[in-house]
Amino acid sequence: MTETEMIARAKQVFDVEIEGLKRTRDSLDDSFVAAIRLMRDCVAHDGLVVVTGVGKNLHVAEKMSAIFASTGTRSIVLNPVQAMHGDLGMVSSRDLLIALSFSGESEEVVRLIPAIRRHGLKVVSLTGHPDSTLAKLSDLHLAIPCGKEACPFGMAPTNSVTATLAMGDALAMVMIDAQKFSLADYAANHPAGAIGRALVLKVTDIMRTGDRLAKVAPTVTVMEAVMAMTKAQGGAAVVADAAGKLLGIFTDGDFRRVMSLGGNNRMVEWSNGRMEAVVDCPPSAVLSKPVSEVMTASPLFVKDDTYAAELLKIFERKRIDDLPVCDGAGRVVGMVDIQDLPKMKVM
Numbered sequence: 001m002t003e004t005e006m007i008a009r010a011k012q013v014f015d016v017e018i019e020g021l022k023r024t025r026d027s028l029d030d031s032f033v034a035a036i037r038l039m040r041d042c043v044a045h046d047g048l049v050v051v052t053g054v055g056k057n058l059h060v061a062e063k064m065s066a067i068f069a070s071t072g073t074r075s076i077v078l079n080p081v082q083a084m085h086g087d088l089g090m091v092s093s094r095d096l097l098i099a100l101s102f103s104g105e106s107e108e109v110v111r112l113i114p115a116i117r118r119h120g121l122k123v124v125s126l127t128g129h130p131d132s133t134l135a136k137l138s139d140l141h142l143a144i145p146c147g148k149e150a151c152p153f154g155m156a157p158t159n160s161v162t163a164t165l166a167m168g169d170a171l172a173m174v175m176i177d178a179q180k181f182s183l184a185d186y187a188a189n190h191p192a193g194a195i196g197r198a199l200v201l202k203v204t205d206i207m208r209t210g211d212r213l214a215k216v217a218p219t220v221t222v223m224e225a226v227m228a229m230t231k232a233q234g235g236a237a238v239v240a241d242a243a244g245k246l247l248g249i250f251t252d253g254d255f256r257r258v259m260s261l262g263g264n265n266r267m268v269e270w271s272n273g274r275m276e277a278v279v280d281c282p283p284s285a286v287l288s289k290p291v292s293e294v295m296t297a298s299p300l301f302v303k304d305d306t307y308a309a310e311l312l313k314i315f316e317r318k319r320i321d322d323l324p325v326c327d328g329a330g331r332v333v334g335m336v337d338i339q340d341l342p343k344m345k346v347m
Contacts, residue, residue: 013150013158020146020159021166027145028170034140035124036174038096039073043179047094049075050121052083054108056157057100057164064098064168071172072181080108084115093120101125102144102160104132113137126164142167201308206341207325207334208234215240215332218247218292222258225250225291234337236322239295244331246324248295253321258294259286301326304333311336 001009039049049068051061061077068075078087078097091097097116101109104127113123113134125138128145135141146163148154175181207213214228214237225237229252236251301324302311314323315338325334 016148016150017159017162020163024144024146024163024167027143031140031142032170032174035142035171036178038122038124038140039171039175040178042094042096043073043175045094047074047096048091049073049098050078050091050095051075051098051100051168052078052080052109052112053100054080054106056161057102057106057109060161060164060168061098061100063165064100064172067169067172068175071176072179073172073175078112080106080112083112084108088115088119091116091119091121095121097121097123099123099125099134099138100127100164101132101134102128102157102164104129104134106134110134110137126167128160202304203302203306203308203311203325203336204304204334206308206311207304207336208232208340209334213335214238216250216291217242218290218295220291221288222250222255222291222294223287226255226287234322234335235339236335236337237291238324238332238335239291240332246299246301246326246330246332248292248297249299249322249324250291250295251322254294254296299324302336303328308341312341315341 042049049065051065051068052058053061058077058079065075065077076090078090083090099109099113104125110133114137116123122140123138124140124142125134126142126144127135128143129135130141130143144160144163144167146159149156149160150158212232212234214225214232214234216225216228216237216239218239218241220228225239229235229237229250235253236249238246239248239250240246300314300318300320302314304325304327306325311323314320321338323336324332325336327333
């Protein structure tokens with residue numbers, strides 16, 4: 001098999017699964033809405049969404065249950081074999097069963113349904129065959145009409161697994177909106193790792209304050225602003241009025257710009273952060289100009305109750321290195337330097 005043939009075959013797998021996802025997406029109808037309503041009712045009565053499957057679908061069930069649990073829908077996985085040997089004691093009539101079987105004929109899952117019903121649970125099945133035994137035994141059926149498997153023998157679960165996983169993700173994400181599950185709720189379920197830190201930490205836990213914050217008045221010179229940045233070991237100085245209100249920001253990039261534009265012994269005249277003219281001027285004159293004339297006025301800032309996760313999005317979207325932090329009255333209370341984020345293990 002040549003390298004070209006390998007790549008072509010791999011692309012064919014992607015094409016089959018992309019088409020399967022489209023077919024499954026386009027099949028969504030009132031049954032999906034009804035499934036969400038059953039899940040909401042289950043959660044409202046302190047029940048668990050119990051997910052089951054056998055073989056590869058047991059792995060899918062584990063992933064589906066995990067995404068449910070982490071996004072506000074309490075969930076467990078039930079192995080259908082172990083369920084028939086005592087694990088049925090894990091469920092109650094408040095719960096809802098989601099049963100996975102692409103064929104709809106998996107013996108272990110089909111045998112489980114009557115026992116589940118005796119415990120008072122409703123059953124939602126996800127299969128590729130609406131006329132299957134499992135579909136007929138269920139209260140509600142969600143179709144997975146993804147088409148053929150990507151396997152050349154039509155046997156190994158590939159396309160069907162991808163489509164079933166996507167259906168589980170769709171259920172979980174709609175439940176987030178339906179339950180008004182917030183970022184704070186998500187953070188409470190993810191206390192560990194970089195994701196957890198980014199969700200739990202707020203900007204006040206990360207920002208520079210005190211001696212590490214270069215905060216200057218608009219009347220100070222460029223030289224004084226640079227000295228303040230050096231003392232704070234930062235790459236920017238925030239410019240604030242006597243009441244502490246944010247007026248602008250002056251970065252080391254701004255400094256290099258005003259020193260370099262115009263060539264030898266020439267300087268750019270700035271007004272509120274905008275270039276007005278290029279004039280003859282010795283380098284020393286640049287350093288003696290008020291920082292208010294070369295700062296970036298009305299800069300982007302974040303409030304002091306912002307989560308680190310939102311902070312990361314701003315840095316990535318705006319491609320900036322420094323971000324002032326203000327309180328509700330617009331007073332400067334700190335500064336976040338992007339170099340501090342890896343130290344806090346949030347990126």
